[in-house]
Amino acid sequence: MNKLSLGRYVPGDSILHQLDPRAKLVSGFYFIIVLFIANNWQTYLLLWLFTLGVMRLSKVHLYTYFRGVRPLIWLILFTVVLQMLFTAGGTIYVEWGPIRISEFGLINGVYIFCRFVMIIFISTAITLTTKPIDLTDGIDSLLGPLRKLNIPVDEISLMLSISLRFIPNLLDETQRVMDAQRARGTEFGEGSLVQQMKTLVPIFLPLFTNSLNRAEELANVMEVKGYQSGIKRSSFRKLRWKTCDTITLCVMAALTIGLILLRLN
Amino acid sequence: MAPIIEVNNLTYRYDLRTETKALLSVSFTVHRGEWFAIIGNNGSGKSTLAQLLTGLLEPQQGSIFIADMEMTEKSKWEIRNRIGVVFQNPDNQFIGSTVQDDVAFGLENLNMDYKEMKKRVYEALKMVGMFEYRLYDPSHLSGGQKQRVAIAGALAMKPDVLILDEAFVMLDPRSRRELLETIHELKVSADLTVVSITHDMTEVEAADRVVVLDNGQVTNIGKPREIFTQEKELTPPLGEKLRRALAKRGANVPQSYMSREEVMCWLWK
Numbered sequence: 001m002n003k004l005s006l007g008r009y010v011p012g013d014s015i016l017h018q019l020d021p022r023a024k025l026v027s028g029f030y031f032i033i034v035l036f037i038a039n040n041w042q043t044y045l046l047l048w049l050f051t052l053g054v055m056r057l058s059k060v061h062l063y064t065y066f067r068g069v070r071p072l073i074w075l076i077l078f079t080v081v082l083q084m085l086f087t088a089g090g091t092i093y094v095e096w097g098p099i100r101i102s103e104f105g106l107i108n109g110v111y112i113f114c115r116f117v118m119i120i121f122i123s124t125a126i127t128l129t130t131k132p133i134d135l136t137d138g139i140d141s142l143l144g145p146l147r148k149l150n151i152p153v154d155e156i157s158l159m160l161s162i163s164l165r166f167i168p169n170l171l172d173e174t175q176r177v178m179d180a181q182r183a184r185g186t187e188f189g190e191g192s193l194v195q196q197m198k199t200l201v202p203i204f205l206p207l208f209t210n211s212l213n214r215a216e217e218l219a220n221v222m223e224v225k226g227y228q229s230g231i232k233r234s235s236f237r238k239l240r241w242k243t244c245d246t247i248t249l250c251v252m253a254a255l256t257i258g259l260i261l262l263r264l265n
Numbered sequence: 266m267a268p269i270i271e272v273n274n275l276t277y278r279y280d281l282r283t284e285t286k287a288l289l290s291v292s293f294t295v296h297r298g299e300w301f302a303i304i305g306n307n308g309s310g311k312s313t314l315a316q317l318l319t320g321l322l323e324p325q326q327g328s329i330f331i332a333d334m335e336m337t338e339k340s341k342w343e344i345r346n347r348i349g350v351v352f353q354n355p356d357n358q359f360i361g362s363t364v365q366d367d368v369a370f371g372l373e374n375l376n377m378d379y380k381e382m383k384k385r386v387y388e389a390l391k392m393v394g395m396f397e398y399r400l401y402d403p404s405h406l407s408g409g410q411k412q413r414v415a416i417a418g419a420l421a422m423k424p425d426v427l428i429l430d431e432a433f434v435m436l437d438p439r440s441r442r443e444l445l446e447t448i449h450e451l452k453v454s455a456d457l458t459v460v461s462i463t464h465d466m467t468e469v470e471a472a473d474r475v476v477v478l479d480n481g482q483v484t485n486i487g488k489p490r491e492i493f494t495q496e497k498e499l500t501p502p503l504g505e506k507l508r509r510a511l512a513k514r515g516a517n518v519p520q521s522y523m524s525r526e527e528v529m530c531w532l533w534k
Contacts, residue, residue, distance in 0.1 A: 133362040165362045168404040217357040224319050224350045225360075225418070226342060226374040234376045236369035236386070 008068075008127050014059040015244065016129040021138030023245035024126045027252050031122050034256050035115050042262040044114055050255055051118045058125045068124040069117060076116045084109040132164045137237055155229055162218070170211070177206050269425060269458050270295040270318070274327035277313055287313040288481045290327065297425075300452060300459040302469045302489075304499075305478035314478070315430040315462045319350050332425055346375070349419025351432040355411035356403070364406070365390065365399040368418045375422075389421035390414075392455070393447060409440025416448070420455060427451075429461040433468060445471050470502040470524065494522045504528040 011017075016024070038044050055065060069076075083105065090103025127135070140157035147153050178188065186199050277288040288310045295301045305311045316322040317329060320341035329336040332347045352358045361367030365386050372382045390396040393413040403411060412432060419427055427448070433441045445468060452459055461468055469475055475492045477485040477499075485492055493501045501509065504525035511518045523531065 133366075161362055162360065165360070165403070169356055214357050217352065217354060218360070220316075220319075220321055221350075221352060221358040222360060222370075223321065224345055224348075225371040225422075226345050227370070228342070228374070231374070232376050233373045234378060234382065236366055236373055236379070236382055238379065 009131050010060050010064070010128045012059055012129065014057055014129065016054070016058045016125060018244065019248060020239055020241050020245040021130050021134040022141055022239060022241070023248045024130055025135070025138050025142060027248055028122055028126050030252050032119055034259060035118065037256070037259045037263055038111075039263055042265065043259050044111065046255070046258055046262060047118060048114070051121050054125050055121060058129050060128050064128065065121055065124050069120050072116070072120065076113060079116070080109045080113045083112050133161055133237070136160045136164065137239055141239055152229070154233065166214070170207070173210060174203065174207060177203050267297050268294040269297045269332055270460065271330040272327070275314075275317065275324055275329065276326040277317060277322065277324065286481050288317070291478070291481070291483050293476050293483065293486060295458060295460060297458055298452075298456065299474060300461070300472045302472035302475045303460065303462045303478060304464055304469055304475060306464070309478040310481040311462050311478050312430075315428065318428060318460070319348065320345060346422060347424055348426045348428055349422055349424035350428045350430060351412065351415045351419055353431040353434050355408045355415065355435060358415050359403045359411055362402055363399070364395060364401050364403075364414050367403070367414055368421050371418055371422050385421045385423075389417040392420055392451060393417045407440070409436050409444060412436060412440075412444060413447070416444075420451065424457070426458045426460060429459065429463070431463055432461070433463070433465060441465070441467070466500055466502045490522045490524070
């Protein structure tokens with residue numbers, strides 16, 4: 001199993017890679033909100049230019065982005081079709097029994113499609129250029145204010161970072177267990193659906209017991225190293241907000257202004 | 266020499282309904298600056314002892330003093346700042362997502378400020394020869410390298426005592442030997458007391474003193490030389506094995522225990 005495809009981080013030194021994860025996360029969420037300002041082809045053109053610009057800046061191959069869309073393509077098409085069928089207005093192009101495709105429906109369908117794809121492209125750009133652990137740190141830092149509401153932010157982010165850290169180990173272990181079962185004559189991916197699911201049981205059981213043992217050992221290690229939940233801990237990993245992060249936020253603001261101006265026209 | 270660890274009449278049983286005791290009035294002292302090995306077969310109680318020494322289990326009878334503090338539910342956090350522990354499985358004790366993060370974990374728990382933390386992490390990594398790897402993530406390290414990182418994590422806390430809980434069991438013989446050498450050097454340079462819980466005889470040979478556990482009881486304490494002479498069931502280290510084999514064949518070898526170097530010198534004569 002390929003370790004690199006997980007978390008999908010692609011190492012590199014592009015501008016996007018160097019941005020603070022907080023700047024990227026905030027901009028990513030903000031982008032989803034601004035998307036709803038767009039309502040005509042000029043605004044969508046601007047958004048596309050922005051999205052393609054970001055994709056270019058990431059210096060990651062375009063193919064990787066399309067791979068991000070693929071698992072969701074049916075959901076997207078389904079939504080698009082619904083939009084096309086149930087939006088009325090304008091010239092009617094097709095009328096076939098109860099099915100009626102109108103001008104507005106078609107345009108709306110295209111818009112929805114653009115929105116989906118742009119959201120996926122932008123979020124892919126973020127995950128491709130940010131190490132999972134930096135994302136965790138970014139989330140930790142952004143959720144900071146929730147500490148006042150007694151939400152255990154530090155515990156949550158430690159949990160996240162530990163689970164990320166153990167993903168490769170679990171994959172290795174799955175592979176090992178599968179090999180062991182294969183050596184005993186189990187054939188994966190064959191037979192009826194029920195049979196295929198049955199072959200998975202002897203994989204999951206050892207994985208679960210091992211994970212529990214692992215968790216206990218890890219808990220012991222953490223305790224011996226002086227970890228207590230709820231105490232104040234310092235942090236060795238430091239996020240540094242740089243000028244380019246501020247510029248990123250300015251770019252987002254400029255994008256908003258541009259969208260509003262184009263919408264008013 | 267002043268004792269740094271004192272174990273008095275330690276008794277422990279997992280199931281209070283039965284009479285089987287994991288440990289039965291175990292007593293020993295470890296002196297400052299000593300390398301102390303605890304050996305025994307499976308089920309001899311050495312893992313239980315390890316968990317008691319690190320405060321993961323609480324003594325039911327008897328007491329443990331480490332650095333003049335008695336191990337209790339309250340004091341265990343302070344005692345843990347004075348001991349560094351390296352466990353058996355290299356994978357399951359790697360908490361951080363990179364080498365330096367992992368070494369820093371214990372320091373973060375002390376709420377240490379960043380500058381001091383960075384200094385300590387770098388120092389510790391240099392001590393075990395892993396400085397160049399500080400930005401690596403654990404999946405790119407070998408078992409021996411991971412254990413080095415674990416040792417660095419313990420050293421960063423500047424402990425008085427380093428406890429090795431079967432720390433080298435899962436390593437190949439070569440990394441095991443290299444790590445033993447490293448710890449030997451560190452013991453002097455970092456002024457450490459080493460307690461190694463093991464069933465590896467090369468590790469035992471490296472120790473200053475050995476305690477033998479059997480069925481939860483101490484059956485012998487002494488220098489490795491004495492232990493290997495007295496305990497005939499133990500598989501001796503290579504040198505002694507050779508001496509015994511030669512003796513059996515009727516060669517004119519000395520009658521008492523010999524270390525690897527001694528056998529080598531004797532053969533060269």
